Amino acid sequence: MAKIEIPAAQKSFECPEDDTILRAALRQGLGLAYECNVGSCGNCQFELLEGQVESLYPEAPGLNERMRQRNRHLGCQSRPLTDCKIKAPMRDDYKSKILPVRTHGELTAMRDITHDIREFRFRLDAANPFLPGQYGLIGVEGVNGARAYSYANVTAKGDEWHFQIKRVPNGSCSNALFDRVKTGERVSLDGPYGMAYLREDSPRDVLCIAGGSGLSPMISISRAFSASEKLAGRTLHFVYGGRAMRDLAGEDMLKELPGFGTRIFYHAALSMAEPEWKGRTGFVHEAAKDVVGGKLSDYEIYYAGPPPMTEAITKMAVENRVPVAQLHFDRFY
Ligand SMILES: Cc1cc2nc3c(=O)[nH]c(=O)nc-3n(C[C@H](O)[C@H](O)[C@H](O)COP(=O)(O)OP(=O)(O)OC[C@H]3O[C@@H](n4cnc5c(N)ncnc54)[C@H](O)[C@@H]3O)c2cc1C
Ligand code: FES
Incomplete structure (x- = not known):
């Protein structure tokens, strides 16, 4: 067991040899910054001030050569070999609501x-x-x-x-x-x-945007929305984006939910649609804007999928003056 100290925050925690510095901190309720947990985003970078760590994924794309030379490491891929002192960004909203x-x-x-x-x-x-x-x-x-x-x-x-x-x-x-x-x-x-969970205290309607593999969390959010008493007066639009008709997914799972057709609505957009497709075409972020009549800032917006899709949605939301606090997303690296 190694002791990890964060002197600037006056915090310390224990990290077992077979765990990573990020995950051990989150398990103990500390709010170390992160996003993907798999070495891709770079948000969990820390500076090693004292001690030794080993990288479980030395070629991880989340860290470039320059950062490695500056003694930076990825918290999600670093296991301690000795006690360590680190400098790491921390914020309360990274603290786990349920400890992993x-x-x-x-x-x-x-x-x-x-x-x-x-x-x-x-x-x-x-x-x-x-x-x-x-x-x-x-x-x-x-x-x-x-x-x-x-x-x-x-x-x-x-x-x-x-x-x-x-x-x-x-x-x-x-x-x-x-x-x-x-x-x-x-x-x-x-x-x-992850931080992109359903905000039941929000007074706004909900817009869920899923691209391809982003289906899963948007289905979970829709299921919870349907069952939530706090959100009983709100509406949810679910917008799914795929390439062709064989990619279409999600409508059957939404149809099972109480409220489908009255306050839960499914929309799909295909970017490379077959001629017989009668629905929306084009990119999913454009379809989502169209579905809510351009009034994006009225919504709590949840989205998940490949990084180019999440970046397009974020850019569109910011251009349409949606406060960043209303955006909740995971990039699927
Ligand atoms: C927050 C988040 C949520 C996701 N949710 C979903 C989901 O619901 N459904 C879904 O289909 N996909 C999801 N993904 C994508 C998923 O995690 C994988 O990237 C995808 O399945 C491809 O993995 P693979 O092993 O098949 O491909 P590979 O090309 O073998 O692996 C790619 C991914 O694995 C990581 N990786 C590669 N080698 C290592 C290593 N040695 N140690 C640690 N990480 C390594 C890479 O950084 C990259 O993220 C999510 C991704 C993220 C970040
Ligand atoms: S959390 Fe994304 S690289 Fe560690």
Whole structure:
């Protein structure tokens, strides 16, 4: 067990040898900055003032050579070899509302959602709940490093974690889950993480925008929205973007929700639609703006998907004067 000190914040915490500095801090209620948890965004960078760490993913894209030379490290990929002193950005909104725990889970069921998105359901050894819109980490034997996947279900107890996962061409974890892991088999699980969860205290209507694999957290948010007493007077628009008709997803899951058609509405936009498609065409962010009649700032906006899509939505929202506090998103690196 190593002691990690953050002198500027007068904080310290314990980090087991097999954990990472970021995750150990979050498990103990400290608000270290982060986003992706998988070495891609660079938000969890810290400066090592004293001590030694080892990187679990030395080639992680979240850190460039210049930063490495300046003794910067990624909190989500660094395991301590000695006690350490670090300089790291901290903020209260990074503090976990539900402390993340490490456990294992058994794959109990799978179902295909589209030609390349499948739902995977795990029953956990040690239950831990999550907030709709958050994500967990899945570790599969034989795959280097854990991967982040957003929850699709809602649960009070947290004994079931469901994920909707897209098969990525040549991707090691997604293909292992699709082709190798069988029902009854076990994976390691860790969570919950992430800040893009449903704000039940918001007085605004809700706009959910999902691109491709971004389906899962938007389904979880919609399910929680439908059941929320606090949001009973509000409306939710769900806008899904894909390329072609075979990518369409989500409407069947929304149709099951109380309020569908009266205060929960589904819209789809295809960027490379077939001639027979009668619905919206073009990019999903443009469709979302059209759906709300341009009044984006009236909405609490949740979105998830590939970085180019999330960046296009953020840019559009800022140009339309939506306060950043109303934007909640995860970039799916
Ligand atoms: C917050 C968040 C939520 C996400 N939610 C979903 C979701 O709900 N559904 C979905 O389909 N996808 C989701 N993703 C994307 C998902 O995490 C994977 O990136 C995707 O499945 C591709 O993984 P792969 O292993 O198949 O591909 P690969 O190309 O093998 O791996 C790509 C990803 O793994 C990371 N990685 C690669 N090597 C290592 C290593 N040694 N150690 C640690 N990390 C490594 C990369 O940084 C990159 O993020 C999410 C991503 C993030 C960041
Ligand atoms: S949180 Fe560590 S690189 Fe994104």
